[in-house]
Every structure is written in structure tokens, then in C-alpha cells.
Amino acid sequence: MKTIFEPFRIKSVEPIRMTSRDERRQLIQDSHYNLFGLKSDDVMIDLLTDSGTGAMSAAQWAAVMLGDESYAGSPSYYRFRDAVQNLMPLKHIIPTHQGRAAEAILFSIFGGPGKNIPNNTHFDTTRGNIEASGAMGHDLVIAEGKDTSSLHPFKGNMDIAKLEAYLENHGDSVPCVMLTITNNAGGGQPVSLENIRAVSALAKAHGKPFIIDGCRFAENAWFIKQREPGQQDRSIHDIVNDCFACADGMTMSAKKDAFGNIGGWLALNDDDLAETARACLIRTEGFPTYGGLAGRDLEALAQGLTEIIDEDYLRYRIQTNSYILDRLDALGIPVVKPAGGHAVFVDARKWLSHIDPLCYPGHAVAVALYELGGIRSCEIGTVMFGRQPDGTEVPAAMDLVRLAIPRRTYTQSHADYMIEVFEELHAMKDELRGFKIDWEPSLMRHFTCKFSRL
Numbered sequence: 374m375k376t377i378f379e380p381f382r383i384k385s386v387e388p389i390r391m392t393s394r395d396e397r398r399q400l401i402q403d404s405h406y407n408l409f410g411l412k413s414d415d416v417m418i419d420l421l422t423d424s425g426t427g428a429m430s431a432a433q434w435a436a437v438m439l440g441d442e443s444y445a446g447s448p449s450y451y452r453f454r455d456a457v458q459n460l461m462p463l464k465h466i467i468p469t470h471q472g473r474a475a476e477a478i479l480f481s482i483f484g485g486p487g488k489n490i491p492n493n494t495h496f497d498t499t500r501g502n503i504e505a506s507g508a509m510g511h512d513l514v515i516a517e518g519k520d521t522s523s524l525h526p527f528k529g530n531m532d533i534a535k536l537e538a539y540l541e542n543h544g545d546s547v548p549c550v551m552l553t554i555t556n557n558a559g560g561g562q563p564v565s566l567e568n569i570r571a572v573s574a575l576a577k578a579h580g581k582p583f584i585i586d587g588c589r590f591a592e593n594a595w596f597i598k599q600r601e602p603g604q605q606d607r608s609i610h611d612i613v614n615d616c617f618a619c620a621d622g623m624t625m626s627a628k629k630d631a632f633g634n635i636g637g638w639l640a641l642n643d644d645d646l647a648e649t650a651r652a653c654l655i656r657t658e659g660f661p662t663y664g665g666l667a668g669r670d671l672e673a674l675a676q677g678l679t680e681i682i683d684e685d686y687l688r689y690r691i692q693t694n695s696y697i698l699d700r701l702d703a704l705g706i707p708v709v710k711p712a713g714g715h716a717v718f719v720d721a722r723k724w725l726s727h728i729d730p731l732c733y734p735g736h737a738v739a740v741a742l743y744e745l746g747g748i749r750s751c752e753i754g755t756v757m758f759g760r761q762p763d764g765t766e767v768p769a770a771m772d773l774v775r776l777a778i779p780r781r782t783y784t785q786s787h788a789d790y791m792i793e794v795f796e797e798l799h800a801m802k803d804e805l806r807g808f809k810i811d812w813e814p815s816l817m818r819h820f821t822c823k824f825s826r827l
């Protein structure tokens with residue numbers, strides 16, 4: 374069937390304010406061409422992130438009313454903990470206000486000067502927390518994971534040979550081995566169960582704790598079910614259980630695959646590590662039965678975790694991405710293939726080959742999508758990664774534009790509209806011009822820097 378069947382009906386709606394092209398040209402100019410500077414009600418389709426932007430279900434909103442806001446021992450915590458442990462057989466479940474808070478606690482334990490931490494690809498906040506502790510993060514994804522046209526089914530896999538050499542070379546300086554499922558920074562590409570088990574075995578053989586960044590665990594499990602030999606007849610629940618059964622801990626942003634608008638957790642099996650983590654939690658987030666969250670948030674997450682593994686939902690979710698990707702591909706727009714779990718990535722460097730990487734082709738696409746269609750996307754390229762610690766600038770490895778799809782939020786009509794905007798943009802792509810940065814802060818410049826059009 375060509376139609377994506379959205380397995381929900383809409384009970385409550387948020388109006389989208391319609392804007393004209395002239396209005397948007399003015400608004401983005403007033404924001405110094407930085408999409409983070411826009412007010413979100415001036416955006417018609419917001420694909421900046423899939424994080425915290427999903428729609429909660431009626432059952433989640435009902436659960437919100439059950440939230441018990443006691444400082445200690447809230448039953449909401451125990452419902453949350455049980456919902457996590459039903460999916461992930463880990464011993465200590467420590468709630469945090471979002472994923473990066475879990476990372477900050479983890480690296481207050483595992484980080485520090487001289488430490489080295491491998492991952493398939495560290496997400497920005499993970500790397501930020503590692504580096505802030507004085508440690509170094511390294512990305513060891515397989516070569517296919519960096520090839521935008523490779524059709525490898527598990528482009529998020531860790532390169533096992535590289536990890537083995539890494540563990541031998543870095544020895545005692547490695548406090549833990551991480552793996553991010555799906556691999557967000559690499560295009561939302563999945564990691565196979567076989568690879569998860571191989572990473573776990575290698576970590577174990579070297580005596581290192583194995584920590585999964587599980588933000589998009591359900592999307593990853595769906596890909597395993599679809600693509601990995603022998604997994605087709607298994608439930609998402611059982612596949613998720615297997616993925617985490619071989620981990621010693623996890624970090625989680627519940628703003629992704631827990632259908633939360635806020636939330637996260639750190640999970641650890643080791644009693645001593647958990648005690649140290651909870652001491653840090655009390656200092657920075659809150660008491661261990663609420664972490665950085667209200668009781669009602671914990672209830673919403675507990676319910677969300679039961680809904681995220683629904684196969685009708687996951688089919689719709691992943692189909693939406695491939696629907697968009699296939700149509701952009703058919704128009705001749707270079708995209709990262711195959712479609713990832715949470716986003717579609719456009720290869721702007723390839724598409725706008727007339728714009729030098731140091732004039733930010735990805736940013737040119739993102740601004741044009743807003744001006745033409747009111748669509749907000751995110752450049753993942755030289756604006757984000759090009760600035761070096763010594764103040765110089767080099768092109769990033771790729772200039773991509775991420776169209777992150779919020780969960781249960783937009784319909785197939787919205788997807789068709791996006792595709793129409795891309796079609797129009799494709800016809801005028803040679804007229805697009807690059808940008809220059811007029812002002813930038815010293816760190817994470819993409820959030821606040823000011824651009825002008827060349």
C-alpha cells in the first residue's frame with residue numbers, strides 16, 4: 374500500500390500558523406539567518422529535532438494525573454523503574470532530567486584527564502561531557518557508516534577490529550566502551566544485535582564496562598527485526614531485552630524512544646558505581662526516586678515505554694522516513710541511504726556543489742527550506758563542526774541537512790508538502806548562494822552565530 378497508515382487518530386490539535394514567503398524572508402533575516410533564532414510559531418513544519426517534540430498519547434496524559442509528587446519513595450518512580458526494567462534488564466535505574474544529565478553523571482565517574490572512551494559515534498553532548506571531564510572520545514564506526522551511498526543494513530555498527538586494536542593500544546586508560554543505538558550522528562543508522570553482542574564480548578574480554586546510549590532503542594530493534602537474519606519472528610520486546618542483556622549500563626534520553634517531552638535515565642548493574650552515581654545525582658539532579666523529574670513525568674514515561682514498542686507504530690515511523698527519502702531520491706536530490714530511524718539526511722555538499730564548504734552549503738539549504746516552505750531543519754556540517762580549537766576553520770567531513778521527524782506529530786500530508794517544497798528548491802538550487810559568519814561565540818557556534826548571505 375502506498376498510503377502510510379498512521380496508527381492513531383487525533384484527539385487534540387495544535388494549530389500551525391500559516392506564514393507567507395515574504396514574511397518568512399523577513400523573519401529569517403531578522404534572526405541573522407540563524408534558524409535557532411526563530412520563534413517556533415513562525416515555523417510551519419519543525420524538523421529541528423525529534424527530541425521531546427513527539428505527541429503524547431491520551432493514556433500518557435491520563436497517567437500524568439496519577440503522578441505522585443512525593444520527594445522520596447513516590448509510586449510513580451517504581452512504575453517508571455518497572456517499565457524500564459521490563460525492557461532493559463539492568464539493576465539500578467537512576468532518573469535524570471534528560472540524556473545529557475545521565476552522561477554528565479557517568480563521566481563524572483568514568484571521565485578525567487588521560488582517559489579514552491570509544492563509541493560508534495559519540496553524540497555531541499556525550500563528547501561534550503567526556504571532553505569537559507578532560508577525557509577524549511573516539512568514533513570507531515564501520516567504514517560503510519561514513520559512506521552516504523552505502524546500502525549496508527547496519528551502518529551504525531562498531532568496527533570490531535578497530536575496537537580491538539583500540540583496547541589493546543589504550544589499555545588501562547579506557548574506563549568503558551560505549552555504543553549508540555541508533556547512531557544519531559551517523560544518520561540514525563542501526564546497530565545489529567550481532568554487533569552489540571560482539572562489542573559486549575570484546576569489552577568483557579578486556580574487563581571494561583559496556584554502556585549503551587539507548588536513545589532510539591525501539592527504532593534500532595525494529596531495524597534488527599526487519600534486517601537481521603533469524604530475528605523476523607521475534608517480538609520487539611524480546612529483541613530490546615537481548616540488546617540490553619549484554620550491557621553493564623546505559624544512558625538514555627527519554628525525549629526520544631520513551632515518548633517523553635522531557636526525561637532520561639542512567640542505568641548501571643554495578644552496586645558501587647550506582648552508589649557513586651546516586652551521590653552525584655542527589656547533588657546535581659534530585660533525590661534518587663525522582664532525579665530531575667516530576668512524578669507526573671515519570672508516569673508519562675512509564676506509559677510511553679509500553680507504547681514505543683508497538684509494531685504498528687514502529688512500521689509507520691520508519692515508513693515515513695523511507696517515504697520522504699525515496700521521493701527526494703527520485704527527484705535527484707542526494708540523500709543519505711538507507712533512511713535512518715528518526716531522520717532523513719540530505720547531502721548538501723553534493724547537491725549544491727557550486728557552494729564552497731566554507732560558505733556552508735548545508736546552511737544554504739536549511740535557510741531556503743524555511744524561506745520557501747516554513748520548514749525548519751538543521752545543518753550538520755561545517756557550521757556545526759568546522760571551527761577548530763585554535764580558531765581556524767576547516768570543512769567538516771560532510772555537509773548534511775537533517776530533517777528530524779518528531780514522533781506521532783506530522784501526517785503524510787505534511788510529508789507530501791515537504792516533498793513539494795524540495796521539488797521547487799531543486800529547480801532553483803543553482804541560484805542559491807552561500808553564507809558567511811559575521812559573529813560567533815567561542816563554543817557551539819551554530820546555536821547563536823549570526824550570518825549574512827554572500
Ligand code: F0G
Pocket residue numbers: 421422423424471472473474496498499553557558586588625626627628636637777
Ligand atoms: N545521545 C544521543 C544519541 C542523542 O541523540 C541525544 C540528543 C543525547 C544523547 C542527549 O539527550 O537531549 O535528552 O540531553 N539528541 C537530540 C537531537 C538533542 O536533536 O539529536 P538529551
